[in-house]
Amino acid sequence: MRCARVLLVVFLLAVLGVLYVRQHSLSLKLTQRLDELERTIVLAEEELDSIEIDIARLTGFCRLDSFYAAAMRLPAGASSPAVARAEMAGGGSMQPTQQPGSRRGSEIAAAGAGN
Amino acid sequence: MRSEGGRFRLAVSALLFCWLVLFGVVAWHQLVRGSHHRHQAEVQHGVRVSLPAPRGRMFDRLGRPLATNRSVSSIRILPQYAKDKDTLAAILAGFGFAERRTIRAELMRRKRHFWFRRNVPVQLADSLRRVVTRRGYSNCTLVDDDRRRIYPFGASCATVTGFLGEECGLAGLEYQFDSILRGRPGWRLLQKDALGYSHPYPSYPTVEPVPGADLYLTLDIDIQAICQQALEERVRATGALKGAAVVMEPGSGRILAVAEWPTYDPAAATTAERERHRCTAVSDVFEPGSVFKLVVMATALESPNAAELVARRYDVSSGFITIGKYKIRDAHNHGVLDFDGLMVMSSNPGCAMLSMQLDPEQYYQIARALGFGSALGVGLPDERSGTLDRPERLGTLRFANIAFGQGLTTTLLQLCAAYNCVASDGEFWRPYLIDSVCQNGRVIQRNRPVRVRRALRPETARRLKDIMEKVVTEGTGTPAAVPGVTVCGKTGTAQKTEPGGGYSNTRSRMSFVGFLPKEAPRYCIAVMVDEPKTDRFASTVAGPVFREIGWNLLRLERMRQQTEVWAAVGGVRPVGAKDPTVLAATTRVGR
Numbered sequence: 001m002r003c004a005r006v007l008l009v010v011f012l013l014a015v016l017g018v019l020y021v022r023q024h025s026l027s028l029k030l031t032q033r034l035d036e037l038e039r040t041i042v043l044a045e046e047e048l049d050s051i052e053i054d055i056a057r058l059t060g061f062c063r064l065d066s067f068y069a070a071a072m073r074l075p076a077g078a079s080s081p082a083v084a085r086a087e088m089a090g091g092g093s094m095q096p097t098q099q100p101g102s103r104r105g106s107e108i109a110a111a112g113a114g115n
Numbered sequence: 116m117r118s119e120g121g122r123f124r125l126a127v128s129a130l131l132f133c134w135l136v137l138f139g140v141v142a143w144h145q146l147v148r149g150s151h152h153r154h155q156a157e158v159q160h161g162v163r164v165s166l167p168a169p170r171g172r173m174f175d176r177l178g179r180p181l182a183t184n185r186s187v188s189s190i191r192i193l194p195q196y197a198k199d200k201d202t203l204a205a206i207l208a209g210f211g212f213a214e215r216r217t218i219r220a221e222l223m224r225r226k227r228h229f230w231f232r233r234n235v236p237v238q239l240a241d242s243l244r245r246v247v248t249r250r251g252y253s254n255c256t257l258v259d260d261d262r263r264r265i266y267p268f269g270a271s272c273a274t275v276t277g278f279l280g281e282e283c284g285l286a287g288l289e290y291q292f293d294s295i296l297r298g299r300p301g302w303r304l305l306q307k308d309a310l311g312y313s314h315p316y317p318s319y320p321t322v323e324p325v326p327g328a329d330l331y332l333t334l335d336i337d338i339q340a341i342c343q344q345a346l347e348e349r350v351r352a353t354g355a356l357k358g359a360a361v362v363m364e365p366g367s368g369r370i371l372a373v374a375e376w377p378t379y380d381p382a383a384a385t386t387a388e389r390e391r392h393r394c395t396a397v398s399d400v401f402e403p404g405s406v407f408k409l410v411v412m413a414t415a416l417e418s419p420n421a422a423e424l425v426a427r428r429y430d431v432s433s434g435f436i437t438i439g440k441y442k443i444r445d446a447h448n449h450g451v452l453d454f455d456g457l458m459v460m461s462s463n464p465g466c467a468m469l470s471m472q473l474d475p476e477q478y479y480q481i482a483r484a485l486g487f488g489s490a491l492g493v494g495l496p497d498e499r500s501g502t503l504d505r506p507e508r509l510g511t512l513r514f515a516n517i518a519f520g521q522g523l524t525t526t527l528l529q530l531c532a533a534y535n536c537v538a539s540d541g542e543f544w545r546p547y548l549i550d551s552v553c554q555n556g557r558v559i560q561r562n563r564p565v566r567v568r569r570a571l572r573p574e575t576a577r578r579l580k581d582i583m584e585k586v587v588t589e590g591t592g593t594p595a596a597v598p599g600v601t602v603c604g605k606t607g608t609a610q611k612t613e614p615g616g617g618y619s620n621t622r623s624r625m626s627f628v629g630f631l632p633k634e635a636p637r638y639c640i641a642v643m644v645d646e647p648k649t650d651r652f653a654s655t656v657a658g659p660v661f662r663e664i665g666w667n668l669l670r671l672e673r674m675r676q677q678t679e680v681w682a683a684v685g686g687v688r689p690v691g692a693k694d695p696t697v698l699a700a701t702t703r704v705g706r
Contacts, residue, residue, distance in 0.1 A: 028306070031315045039186075039260075043237060046185055053267040056179045061337040061671045062344055 161304045162313045167262065168298030171327030173276055173288060175336045176371075176550060182266050182276045182289070182381075188240030189261040190231040194222045196255035203252055207231070210243055231256075234263050266381040271339050274394040275332070275373050275495065275548070278381035286384070286392040288330060288549075291496045295552065298327035328554040333369040333547060337671055338362055342374035345663040346642075350376050353647035353656055359395040360643070360664060361531040365636040367564035368535065368544030370493060373397070373528075396531075397491075397498045400524040401643075404609030404653070405461045405591075406628050407520030409533065410485060411470055412458050412582065414478040416575040424472055425454045429465045436464040438512045443467045443519075446652075455582045459590035461606060463519040470518035475506035478514075484570035485533040486543060487525055493548045501525040520609060521618075527626070531641035534628045537579050538603075538636035541571035584633050594658030595627055597665040603636075604629020604661065606653040611646070622646050625653035627661045631669075638668050 144152065173182040197203045204219035212218065212232055221231075235243075240258045247256040264279045277287020283297070284290040301324035305313035346358035362372040375395045379387035393399070415424045429452045435444040449460045457465040470478075482488065488503030501524045509517065516522040528546060536543045545565040552560040571579075583603035586592040591606045607626040610618035625647060630639040642657045642664070650656045 027317055028314045031317050035315055043186060049180070049183060050185075053180060053183075056336075057267070060340060061667070061674065062340040 157304060160307050161319060162307050163302055163304050166301040166303055166324045168300045168324035169326040170264065170298065171296040171329045173330045173332060175332055175334045179336050180267055181272055182264060184262050185265050186237050187261050187263045188235045188237055189233045189259045190235060191228060191257040192231045193228045193255045194225050206246060206250065210239060268336050270378045270380050271336060271343055272334060273378050273381045274375055275334065276381060278384040291494060292330060296327040299325040328552050328559060330549055331551045331553065333371065333550045335371045338372040338668065339374050341667040342372045342664055343376055345660045346374060346376040349644060349660045353644065353649045355647040356645040357395060358644045359527055361396045361527055361641045363531050363535045363546060363639045365535050365538035365630060365639050368546045370546055370548045393497060394495050396527040397493065397495045400499045400501045400526055401624050402521050402609045403525045403530055404520040404607035404626065406530055406605050406607030406626050408458050408466050409605060410482050411466050411518045413571055413575060413579060414473050414481050415469055416578055417481060417571065418473060418477060428453060429457060429468055431462050431464045436467055438515050441512060443515060455585055458582050459585045461591045466518040467515035470514050475509050475514055479506045484543060484568060485536055486529050491528060491532060491546050493546050499526055501529060520607060527641050527643050530628050531639055534630060535639040536570050537576050538630040538639050540573045541569055541576035543567045543570040580633055583629065591654045592658055594654050595629060595661040597631060597662055600631050601633035602629055602631045602665065603633050606658060608653040625656040627653055627657035629661060631665050640664055
């Protein structure tokens, strides 16, 4: 009877020890996972940030200006001053030759540069 | 002989004593030496790592980032611990860092720890970390998390944002506001296991880093780009050394743009000449030339005998006047001029004649009130104050020279602030560049427009506006006219001094400072082009830059208004409505 009681105590202590080790290991894993998640969030925020920067760049006045200047088949280097002169002279259509977005910017730029 | 009971009591007492001693030692170690043992354990089982603070970012007035941070990785190698350098070279070559042979040669050459690559994309570095761990090279290939400063709009506002060195800002706002941008680093204790790997553990102490404060500027990156584009075109066309422009908002003093050309890429700033790191508009002082005639005209209008001075005719038909043994000349013969004509035709002898009728003390007070002779404190490093001599140091000739902008120095920003004062009906507004400072989304400081003083009476400012309008419609500033709006401004051609004394006949600085529209000014623009090779007059060098900037500012304004209208109707473009950019490109200003 006494032996059984001692064995039970030893068994319970062993269970307690295993549970502690498991909890410790789980705690480490969860902390690591939390760190990874935090890192992922930071990276995702940075990715979002860079997309917003790209949008800001693409919709910036000078970029759009040169985009439409190219679409209007003016030389690639001529942007607003050329547009201004054309407008002030009252000549030429100020509409892009195609709908915006129907051609890639590089194609438009290439087409403009050739004229 | 002791009895059995006595021996038993003695044994129990001895045991009890031992237990008490043991308990006492344990208590002493726990209670008295506890912190020491804890520290020993931490040193043995833990490793303290530093947590760098994210550096504060910079934004323009619409919240677009001008300087921000990106997570990157850095790779360090300890070649002395590599079990096979050839295999390690093959692993690294597999990630595309360089050819295997090159990397191997580098590993063989190096004997100690070195930075193999920095600014490596995080995803690539994570893959490398997994591979080196799997193949047993993690002891000699260390992949660290790092951060890199990026400037999304590159050279557009490099002289304002400045750039970052290894640890601190080296130019621009990065340098000036380094202490508040850098934040405070934290640290964390990691648990070290038997194999030497470290793991974060929740109960271990962590001190979170305090991120640096963000700066919100009054700059508008679109306006900045417009100015830079106009300057680049003109500097290239005229073969000038450089050009600079400042755009300010009348009635508030907000600086909307501080641009220059040529500039540098802040991501590769160390390869650029050091001269380029300075912001020309605030750090370069120069003799302003005829744009300074504004001060003499303002002094005349504010003087007690203003009515007499305004009614007078100024005979400059000889093309020069003589003061002592010196002659002050005009480039062209202007005949007899009225008061307005002095500024409209930019007559140097005429302004010199006018200056002789003025009180030097009053001129000095007005020049100071318009912001000359003292730094304006916009927050950029190396801001210069220029020179403005006290009236008692001015003889007749010096004062006559000052009347057309020689013998004193100013910055382009001071000129812009002075004209901004006229545009604001005589009120001098403090120019400012930092709108607010925020930390963790909380505003810790906000700058409001500050009306410093009334420098000129409203009627003086209105009269000056009328005169400056004539400069653009019928005088020297006609190339600066913007179609559809009334522009006020003044040209300035300032000869540069020669090293041996005297003024150069070939080298000069051309400037144009003005504002638009006259009725309710929204933009005050100052332009300076340094040493153009193809032209001799500011009207044909700086005037067109002003015109292009002004024209594009109005187009930008129209484009934004249209976008706001669409946003107000639910963000959906009404059927049949044109794209705002098309409208911007097709709308003729003022019609």
